[in-house]
Amino acid sequence: MKIAIIGSGAAGSVFAGYLRKGGAEDIWLVDLYKAHMDKVRKDGLILRNPAGEFHLTGFQTAYSADEIGIMDIVIIMVKATQTEAAMRTAAPCIGPETVVVTLQNGLGNDENIKKFIPDDRVIFGCGNMGTELPEPGVCVAKPAKGNNMFFGPSVKSALADAAGTYLEKCFAAGGLEPKYYDDVRPYIWRKATSNSGFNTVCAILRLKIGEVYDDSNGVALVWDIWKEASDVAEAMGIPGIWEYMQKEMQNVVTNLGDYYPSMAQDMLMHQRQTEVTALTGAISDYGKKHGVATPTCDVLTRVVKAQEANYAKQFVK
């Protein structure tokens, strides 16, 4: 199958690497990061993961999706805030049988894509792994143990299933533990709920995960976000999130207590736009749609948006 990855930064390149390693033969990487695209086209891609370092060749690359022709699978991997813009520039490579896949983090990415194509040609999901792009042509993956790549169709169809099972086969042959689910939403909501709590609260409080956990008000904010997300998921026909989160708290604190999650890194270290709209912001949006109150998510999303719009003005001592 012909596959294009629109947005081939750290995560996009890692996914491309696993697919190629797993046997996918016709992969286009598309990104504005010229040095990376040129290096991959000339010398191939280095994928470093816990199993070793792999030199993968045979990719095609482009700076824009309008020069690559019609694809069988288009994987959207731009920042969540850029999805609609990416779908517009990707229009030339999306034909009547193309399946569009989002493996972006967070909630609501599928909604953004369904504004452009029918929902029986949309697959959504995400990977459970850390990724980095330390230099052009080199990407690093730290996949979680167990099921670390989960995705499924927005609405089941022959086209979606063909694309999904192909991706599942290639990811698995490449070394991941992927699963193509009929209903992937519980897995996406588990991850997004977990991230929404600690990402947003750590960013606002300027604390590590363990430090938030140790503060009674900080951890109460995380629990409140998790409860609101679980209530919204329940209203959407996705039960069991709250029960899952009871166990998740101890896992997150044990494994990641000493870290600043990505939103805190975006906000505190890099002063760049965060993924809040795909996390607490998306929980608020889904809550409105399904009649579930999400006051904590509403308020904290506003705080993050106001902060990211005013980095240069913020008082910092």
Next chain:
Amino acid sequence: MKIAIIGSGAAGSVFAGYLRKGGAEDIWLVDLYKAHMDKVRKDGLILRNPAGEFHLTGFQTAYSADEIGIMDIVIIMVKATQTEAAMRTAAPCIGPETVVVTLQNGLGNDENIKKFIPDDRVIFGCGNMGTELPEPGVCVAKPAKGNNMFFGPSVKSALADAAGTYLEKCFAAGGLEPKYYDDVRPYIWRKATSNSGFNTVCAILRLKIGEVYDDSNGVALVWDIWKEASDVAEAMGIPGIWEYMQKEMQNVVTNLGDYYPSMAQDMLMHQRQTEVTALTGAISDYGKKHGVATPTCDVLTRVVKAQEANYAKQFVK
């Protein structure tokens, strides 16, 4: 009347100065700030205000309230978080006819005092002015124009009215525009509502008042706090706050747009405990008591409390 001011920092000293200037003859200043107490006892108090600089003498001072005897009026001016501790140490100077007055900023100070004495001997209120204590023995007042000192009885009584009208007379003769109201709550709620919005939001966002006003999410948080406070006040039988706040917004932004309010100063510049429990925290508490939802105040109070408990750990770049 014999008056003690428990907590004679900037605001306590300013109020003492105006009372003495206005003819009060028997005033005790009580504070742990030894250099200030010693200077006032030896050389008197300098009060600087827009009308000039006044050298006031004849005060008595003490480091603790247990050495000064029974008072007619005890004015509590410690930090809001210290009120209950102050009432315990002030016990020796509170007799069966003593009226206790809180002129502390914020909401709920009267509740803390009524835990210790009957409510018909409690007066509460506050001043509408900036105060400073630049050096021992010197205090500075910048009173607002118009009614700038407002207070009233918790429950009307002969004792409370005698104390309240005496204070009103002395403050007025001293140069303020005080008023002793039968029901002072509307005036306290106006000021506390205004402060709760900008104090809390500016502190969390690390922005000046005008910068918050210019950000759609920032100003929405202020409006949300104001609406919740107005709803709580309404439920308590204090109508009209919301209508008042409509005009207040433009006044605050015009007059104070370029400033960090006191909570932002406490949090950002001095990393010290804030007055959040007497502002958004108090709105939350009153909301619970009167069955009014205050989600924005609940969430943002948690954020401030978590931040002030973790100043040393916060990531700052």
